[in-house]
Amino acid sequence: MATESSTLDDSTDDEASPIEKKHLVLSKPMDTNVTICDNSKCGEVDSPSEDVTTCLVNLTNSDYASDLIKKTKKQKDLILKAVSEGDPSSLVTAGYDDYASDLIKKTKKQKDLILKAVSEGDPSSLVRLLGEIEQLSSLFTEKCAEDFLMDRLTSKDTGKTCLMKALLNINRKTEEIVHILLSFTEKHRFLDRFINAAYTEENYKGQTALHIAIERRQSKIVKYLLDKGAKVNVRAQGLFFSPKGRNYGFYFGETPLALAACTNQPDIVTLLMDKSETNIDIQDSFGNTVLHALVTVTENEKPHNAFIIEMYDKIIRSCRNKFLESITNMEGLTPMQLAAKKGKLEVLKYILNREIKDDENRILSRKLTDWAYGPVSSSLYDLDDVDTNSQNSILEMLIYNTRIKNRHEMLSLEPLHSLLQLKWNKFARCMFLLSFLFFFAFNITFTFLYYRPRKEEKGLNTSLQDLSTLDLNSASGCFQVLGHVYIMICSIFLIIQEGIAILWLKLSDLYSVVSDAWFHVLFFTQAVLVIVSTITYLCGIEEYLIFSVIAITLGWTNVLYYTRGFQSLGIYSVMVQRVIINDVLKFLLVYILFLFGFGVALASLIEHCAEGEDCSSYGSFRTAIVELFKLTLGLGDLEIQQEAKYPTLFLILLIIYVILTFVLLLNMLIALMSETVDNISKESENIWRLQRARTILEFDKGIIYFFKDKFKLGEKCKFSGNDIRLCLRINKVKWSEWHSQVTCVQEEDGVTQPKEADGCSSITSVDEVDVSDQGEHPTILQENEEDSVLETAL
Numbered sequence: 001m002a003t004e005s006s007t008l009d010d011s012t013d014d015e016a017s018p019i020e021k022k023h024l025v026l027s028k029p030m031d032t033n034v035t036i037c038d039n040s041k042c043g044e045v046d047s048p049s050e051d052v053t054t055c056l057v058n059l060t061n062s063d064y065a066s067d068l069i070k071k072t073k074k075q076k077d078l079i080l081k082a083v084s085e086g087d088p089s090s091l092v093t094a095g096y097d098d099y100a101s102d103l104i105k106k107t108k109k110q111k112d113l114i115l116k117a118v119s120e121g122d123p124s125s126l127v128r129l130l131g132e133i134e135q136l137s138s139l140f141t142e143k144c145a146e147d148f149l150m151d152r153l154t155s156k157d158t159g160k161t162c163l164m165k166a167l168l169n170i171n172r173k174t175e176e177i178v179h180i181l182l183s184f185t186e187k188h189r190f191l192d193r194f195i196n197a198a199y200t201e202e203n204y205k206g207q208t209a210l211h212i213a214i215e216r217r218q219s220k221i222v223k224y225l226l227d228k229g230a231k232v233n234v235r236a237q238g239l240f241f242s243p244k245g246r247n248y249g250f251y252f253g254e255t256p257l258a259l260a261a262c263t264n265q266p267d268i269v270t271l272l273m274d275k276s277e278t279n280i281d282i283q284d285s286f287g288n289t290v291l292h293a294l295v296t297v298t299e300n301e302k303p304h305n306a307f308i309i310e311m312y313d314k315i316i317r318s319c320r321n322k323f324l325e326s327i328t329n330m331e332g333l334t335p336m337q338l339a340a341k342k343g344k345l346e347v348l349k350y351i352l353n354r355e356i357k358d359d360e361n362r363i364l365s366r367k368l369t370d371w372a373y374g375p376v377s378s379s380l381y382d383l384d385d386v387d388t389n390s391q392n393s394i395l396e397m398l399i400y401n402t403r404i405k406n407r408h409e410m411l412s413l414e415p416l417h418s419l420l421q422l423k424w425n426k427f428a429r430c431m432f433l434l435s436f437l438f439f440f441a442f443n444i445t446f447t448f449l450y451y452r453p454r455k456e457e458k459g460l461n462t463s464l465q466d467l468s469t470l471d472l473n474s475a476s477g478c479f480q481v482l483g484h485v486y487i488m489i490c491s492i493f494l495i496i497q498e499g500i501a502i503l504w505l506k507l508s509d510l511y512s513v514v515s516d517a518w519f520h521v522l523f524f525t526q527a528v529l530v531i532v533s534t535i536t537y538l539c540g541i542e543e544y545l546i547f548s549v550i551a552i553t554l555g556w557t558n559v560l561y562y563t564r565g566f567q568s569l570g571i572y573s574v575m576v577q578r579v580i581i582n583d584v585l586k587f588l589l590v591y592i593l594f595l596f597g598f599g600v601a602l603a604s605l606i607e608h609c610a611e612g613e614d615c616s617s618y619g620s621f622r623t624a625i626v627e628l629f630k631l632t633l634g635l636g637d638l639e640i641q642q643e644a645k646y647p648t649l650f651l652i653l654l655i656i657y658v659i660l661t662f663v664l665l666l667n668m669l670i671a672l673m674s675e676t677v678d679n680i681s682k683e684s685e686n687i688w689r690l691q692r693a694r695t696i697l698e699f700d701k702g703i704i705y706f707f708k709d710k711f712k713l714g715e716k717c718k719f720s721g722n723d724i725r726l727c728l729r730i731n732k733v734k735w736s737e738w739h740s741q742v743t744c745v746q747e748e749d750g751v752t753q754p755k756e757a758d759g760c761s762s763i764t765s766v767d768e769v770d771v772s773d774q775g776e777h778p779t780i781l782q783e784n785e786e787d788s789v790l791e792t793a794l
Contacts, residue, residue: 030204030240031160031168111152118166121173123180130184137188146190150197153181159200167212167221178221182228196231205238206254214260219267226271232256232278235285242285253293254284261290262297264307266314273318280319287329288338290315295335298344300406305346312347313354317361325351325364332392336385340394343404348394349413352381362720368727370717375735380717380727381415387713387726388700395419399693408686411693415728419713420693422728427703427711428696429565435699436562442490443555446530449483450537450548484538487530494527501698518577519561526554564695570688578680578687579673587669591632591661598657599624605650632661 110129117126133152137145153162166177185194199207210230213221226232233255236242240249252262257278260268272278283289288296291312298308312335316325328334333341339348355367366382386394395416398407411417501520533547560576563569603624631654680687703711717727 030199030207031165111155114153114162115155115165118162118177118181119169121166121169121171121177123173123176126177126180130180134184134188146188146193149185149188150190150193153185153194154197157201158204159198161194161197161209163194163197163209164199164207164212167209167216167218170216170218174218175221175224178224182224186228192229195225195228196234198234199236199238201238203238203240203249204236206234207236207238207241208234210234210256211236211259214256214265214268215263217263217265219265219271222268223271226275232272232275233282235282237285251293251296253288253290253296255282255290258284258290258293261311261315262293264311266311269311269314270318273315280315281321281324281327283327283329287331289324289327289329289335291325291327291335292329292333292338295339295342295344295347298339298342298347300343300345302346309347309350312350316364317356322361322363334385337392337394337397340397340410341401341404343406343410345406345410345413348410352386352413352415359720363723365719368717368719370729375733376731377734378729378731380715380729382719383415383419383714383726383728386415387419388697389708389712396697399690399697408690411689414730418730419728420696422713423696423700424692426713428699431699431702432562432565432695436565438490439562440559442487443552443559445483446487446548446555447552449480449487450533450545450552484534488534491527491530491534494523495531497702498524498527519558522554522558523561526551526558529554564688564691567685567688570691571684574684574687574691575677575680579676582676583669583672587665587672591665594657594661594665595625595628595632598653599628601653602628602650605645605653628657628661631658632666634662 110133114126114129114133116122117129133149137148140148154160163178163181166174166181182191182195185191196208199205208230210222210225210232211234213225235254237254238249241251241254242249252259257269257272257280260272273280281289284293286292294308294312294315298305316322325335329338331338336348336351338344339351351366353367354365355369356362356365368380370378370380372378384390385392388395398404398410398416401407404410411420498520502524529547529551533544533551536544536547560573563573599621603621700711714726714728716724718724
């Protein structure tokens with residue numbers, strides 16, 4: 001929590017927190033020793049800088065006040081008001097202008113001296129200054145005295161107390177300073193008000209001394225504050241702590257507990273959780289609990305993740321509410337779902353594979369080792385919030401969210417990987433094959449119908465009459481009628497299916513459409529073109545041919561979509577797709593600019609060709625474009641055009657064009673394509689797996705409601721007591737762990753449960769590796785000494 005500068009320059013990943021990479025200029029820093037002021041008026045003032053509008057009567061100058069108090073009661077009230085507000089004009093009005101300037105001069109820097117004493121760790125000066133304001137407060141009633149003292153210990157424009165000032169400037173005397181301040185306020189009966197005072201400035205609004213002590217890692221002071229009555233459920237809601245939109249700050253969940261957890265202070269976490277007043281379920285401005293906050297601040301670095309996971313585990317085990325992990329934030333996400341959305345691999349792996357054996361916390365487990373035999377173990381994984389039958393399921397979130405850069409790694413975690421493989425084997429593979437046959441027949445039918453139109457010699461205007469007089473007894477007549485009906489039905493089906501799929505897409509996320517969902521757009525476009533071409537053909541409109549040839553070309557190109565059913569072809573298709581997107585489109589953009597510019601220039605140099613003469617091939621813009629394209633492919637020549645008004649200039653332009661396109665652009669394209677293929681080849685398998693996973697989910701969502709239960713995966717399992725869940729069974733072979741561990745599973749109450757015995761320990765670690773399943777049975781993963789994976793059927 002940076003406090004010594006007016007701007008924050010820390011950079012954070014927007015996948016790691018709800019903070020965007022833009023600077024928030026903090027007009028009022030939390031604390032600083034630098035003051036910028038006019039030289040003529042520069043004094044030692046509190047930060048953020050403020051005009052000193054209050055004054056304090058120095059104990060040595062109290063005789064001024066005594067002389068004034070001897071006047072009338074009304075004058076006394078006016079004097080005290082003027083002294084407390086630092087208003088010399090009121091003193092002048094009251095008739096005491098002789099005392100006014102001297103009083104203000106003597107007391108002007110009293111508050112600054114107190115703040116300086118606490119920040120520099122000067123207990124003796126602090127005690128003296130507190131004694132001075134204590135004696136002055138005796139002139140007021142009890143309530144006014146409390147307000148007076150609180151005002152003297154607090155900065156008006158920020159709400160920062162001298163206690164906060166002391167904690168922001170930690171030194172060896174800080175503990176003593178804190179004890180002096182709290183003892184003083186307790187003596188004058190405003191301890192609770194003082195210790196729980198919060199910042200009022202918008203950037204740090206809501207922050208209390210307890211927040212600062214935790215951030216400064218002062219466990220002794222934290223304990224002392226708690227013992228003195230510091231509130232534990234307060235929330236720091238300033239822009240710095242709850243950044244939204246354009247703001248930039250530090251997000252930790254706003255509460256003291258979340259701050260201690262996110263900054264790796266287990267002792268303070270224990271201290272706070274032991275307090276009966278602590279509400280662990282409290283949610284911040286985003287609806288996040290302390291668990292959400294831990295997930296948010298996680299980075300994809302194992303040393304950092306280790307303490308996050310340890311803290312997460314400590315909180316859920318110690319919390320009295322065993323359903324803390326089920327609380328959703330404003331986005332409707334649990335901590336596990338948030339980890340998936342933010343791409344927090346290590347945290348998600350921990351949650352999915354968490355196995356707790358003690359009876360009290362067994363309900364927190366998401367994995368249960370059912371039995372083990374030698375190196376083989378059979379584990380049950382909880383499918384709640386994982387499979388597609390749950391709202392905001394992990395599976396859908398990872399597959400459809402293209403902003404998650406490491407989603408292919410996350411999909412390799414168990415039970416996600418096995419779940420996808422089981423879906424493929426159980427229904428997606430057959431549905432994929434049927435979809436291919438349906439689409440292939442659709443393309444074949446449409447191609448044969450329009451490749452050889454009937455009775456071309458009669459002209460298109462008679463097509464409708466020909467269809468009405470067809471001999472339905474003939475094979476060709478029946479084929480045409482049935483063919484048109486078939487392609488119309490198929491086209492309407494594709495439009496509905498792909499239209500719904502496109503509506504589900506976030507059109508604002510163009511990258512998602514290009515990388516994962518481009519086939520939806522292509523299928524939809526093809527279906528529309530087929531219907532338009534069919535209607536125009538039946539109506540005898542000659543332009544039907546335009547729509548039909550585009551539809552045929554697009555249809556056979558779309559067959560590439562079905563290569564994702566085969567790994568080798570799918571990877572090749574991925575490479576083609578990425579080369580087109582990354583290199584060819586950029587090349588075409590630059591090439592079209594050259595082609596257009598040189599085409600217009602060369603066509604302009606050709607003089608008008610008289611009728612009946614042989615015209616130059618560069619005589620028009622259209623022909624010039626064709627000739628220049630031939631030159632790009634090396635099929636043209638640089639023959640001097642005699643019809644050009646300036647033949648030399650014409651030749652120079654041709655030579656420059658050849659150098660820029662044929663020599664430079666084409667060779668650059670080849671080099672870039674080669675580099676792209678090399679880079680993509682390393683990731684192509686991951687991209688293919690993601691595409692296949694998306695296809696599996698498309699078929700899963702397309703299953704009719706009445707058949708959902710039939711294709712539902714998992715089995716009912718009993719974790720403990722009445723805790724019955726839908727689980728997925730995964731069997732594994734782990735040779736390396738078996739060599740060093742012996743697994744014992746004992747039977748208890750008719751339910752097989754894993755238990756640790758002398759010399760025995762259960763296998764709980766999970767290596768996330770690729771698996772392939774046979775039928776409805778998961779596979780056993782076999783690992784050698786180096787944990788290499790072999791796949792065998794159970």
